[in-house]
Amino acid sequence: MRTLWLRFYASLNDFLPTRWKQRTFKLGFLGSPTVRELLVQLNVPPPEVALILSDGRPVDFDYRPKEGERLSFYPIFYHLLPATPLHTLPSERPPRFLLDTHLGRLARYLRMLGFDAAHLSDPDPGDAALARQAGEDGRVLLTRDRRLLARKAVRYGYFVRATVPKAQLIEVLDRFDLHALVDPFSRCMCCNVPLEPADAEAVADRLPPDVRARYPVFYYCPACERIYWEGSHHARMQRLIHQVVRGHTS
Ligand SMILES: [Zn+2]
Known part of the structure; x- marks a missing residue:
């Protein structure tokens, strides 16, 4: 013995x-x-x-x-892991997500905080395609559909417990330990594409005059060409960060 x-x-x-x-x-x-x-x-x-x-x-x-x-x-989800998890979560930090069709609001919240949150809703890709894409891309599939998570193609998945979008956001930030990785103004809320710095001169004709004068820094989305500046979504973003992100000081 x-x-x-x-x-x-x-x-x-x-x-x-x-x-x-x-x-x-x-x-x-x-x-x-x-x-x-x-x-x-x-x-x-x-x-x-x-x-x-x-x-x-x-x-x-x-x-x-x-x-x-x-x-x-x-x-998994133990917050003091001293090494990369064996197989149950992707090792990349922050993880990239794929959200089920019914989690559109959560996808936008995650993007607002800078996280890669793919969301396919139009047309509805169907369970098989969602599971396959999450597996092929190495994304964490977020869903409230347990049958979807049972599909073999899903490598990484998480069942979101909360039903209210803001509570879902807090749950995901907690579960994946994302609070310190929040990076606002880095991703387009509509397209999930990383924003790029925009030359103020080049975008000047697309901005209201008071905006041009007040804000020196602009970002644009290379996919939808939407222009972002600190005034445009700043107050909303700051409010959200204040409500949900722990330890964020700005
Ligand atoms: Zn965009």
Whole structure:
């Protein structure tokens, strides 16, 4: 009989008996099982595990622990992940999103805060195409449709719990730890395309005279050619940031 010391963090404790929750516990085992086999034996679903540390070093599901090792298990959405999650979320920060057709308002909010939030609604692409595109692009599919997330083509997906758009925005910022990555005035709210700096002279004839005089900096969307300046959406944007973004000081 060999011995391991195990510790499960945050929501992974949901799967453990009370005596093992929120503490390091001793597990005896025979043979040379992989970490995945140990998890299955403990009734902890491997897809909910984002990171496994063996004596502080990341290991994968096929790792076979040795006598006396200490293993720590972290779920996805754990905010202090010391390494890239195993397979359940894209490693890029911030992640890119694809929103289901009914989440148009959330898509616009995310873009307003600078996040890449693709949204196909006209015409409605249908579930199969949405799932395929999210998978091919490596985007996190955001939806309130659990059947959509069950499709095999979805690599990364998240079921949005909230029903009100502003609450949905806060939920996504929290779940994906995006508060510190907010970058307003960087993306077109209509097209999801990154904004580019515009030469004030070049766009002068498309601006009201008072705007031209008051604001020195302009951005434009290369897709729809809409021009943005700090006055145009600034107050609305600042209000939104104030309401939903934690730790934002501007
Ligand atoms: Zn645009």
